[in-house]
Structures are given as C-alpha cells and as structure tokens.
Amino acid sequence: MKDKLIQEALEARKTAYTPYSHFQVGAAVLADGVIYRGCNIENASYGLTNCAERTAIFKAVSEGKKKIEAVAVVADTEGPVSPCGACRQVLAEFCDSDTKIYLTNLKGHTEEWSMSRLLPGAFSAADMDKEND
Numbered sequence: 708m709k710d711k712l713i714q715e716a717l718e719a720r721k722t723a724y725t726p727y728s729h730f731q732v733g734a735a736v737l738a739d740g741v742i743y744r745g746c747n748i749e750n751a752s753y754g755l756t757n758c759a760e761r762t763a764i765f766k767a768v769s770e771g772k773k774k775i776e777a778v779a780v781v782a783d784t785e786g787p788v789s790p791c792g793a794c795r796q797v798l799a800e801f802c803d804s805d806t807k808i809y810l811t812n813l814k815g816h817t818e819e820w821s822m823s824r825l826l827p828g829a830f831s832a833a834d835m836d837k838e839n840d
C-alpha cells in the first residue's frame with residue numbers, strides 16, 4: 708500500500724495549480740480502501756492557497772470518509788517534503804496517533820512518520836471538554 712499511495716501522490720502532483728510559486732505538491736490519503744488524491748491549488752490572493760494534503764483530506768471527508776488510514780505526500784524537495792503546520796493540524800483531526808505518514812521527494816527519498824510525530828500535542832476536541840465559562 709505504501710508504494711501505491713506514493714504513486715497516487717505523484718499522479719496528484721501533476722494536477723497542481725501553481726502559477727505563482729511553481730512548486731507542485733501531491734498527496735494521497737487512504738480511507739476505507741479508497742485512495743483520494745490532492746494537489747496544491749494556488750490563488751492570485753496568495754493566502755487562499757490550499758495545500759495538497761488538505762485538498763486530499765477534504766475530498767475524502769466530503770465523500771463521508773472521516774477516518775484516514777495512511778497518507779503520502781511528495782514534492783521536488785531536497786529531502787522528504789515537510790507538511791506545513793496547518794496541514795498537520797488538519798491531518799490530526801482525521802488520523803490516529805499511529806497513522807502512517809509517508810513523506811517523500813522525486814528522488815524517492817522516503818521517510819515513514821507517525822501522526823503523533825508529525826504533530827506532537829495536536830489540539831483536539833478533547834481539549835474542549837473542560838468547562839470554560
């Protein structure tokens with residue numbers, strides 16, 4: 708599944724919309740036996756850009772898949788790509804702490820991370836259980 712997921716992330720990367728940064732990223736998430744692809748989608752208003760990881764997760768969730776079982780991300784980076792903080796938090800919402808996250812680059816330099824390593828101490832719904840007011 709690891710190789711398949713990375714292959715799908717590479718395919719997804721080809722659809723990236725990056726007229727501003729020209730930095731293409733691809734992601735793929737596995738949910739209930741189905742792989743959802745995502746690419747980064749930029750905007751003339753730069754801050755509205757959506758990363759590849761979030762595109763893939765949002766596609767899965769919008770199809771009713773709220774449990775992500777594995778993730779792959781690829782970009783043309785020196786070493787394995789490093790997801791941004793926003794994507795780490797969004798991944799944490801739908802992954803378990805031991806969910807495997809495959810980070811790689813075009814040379815095939817791949818690292819296998821866990822969700823909890825990618826974002827230690829993620830904010831979660833449990834943090835809101837306490838009475839605040």
Ligand SMILES: O=c1ccn([C@H]2C[C@H](O)[C@@H](CO)O2)c(=O)[nH]1
Nearest residue numbers: 728730732747758759789790791
């Ligand atoms: O993990 C990452 C890091 C960056 N980007 C995108 C956002 C923007 O389009 C471009 C440059 O930051 O790369 C992703 O999609 N995922």
Ligand SMILES: [Zn+2]
Nearest residue numbers: 758791793794
């Ligand atoms: Zn991101």
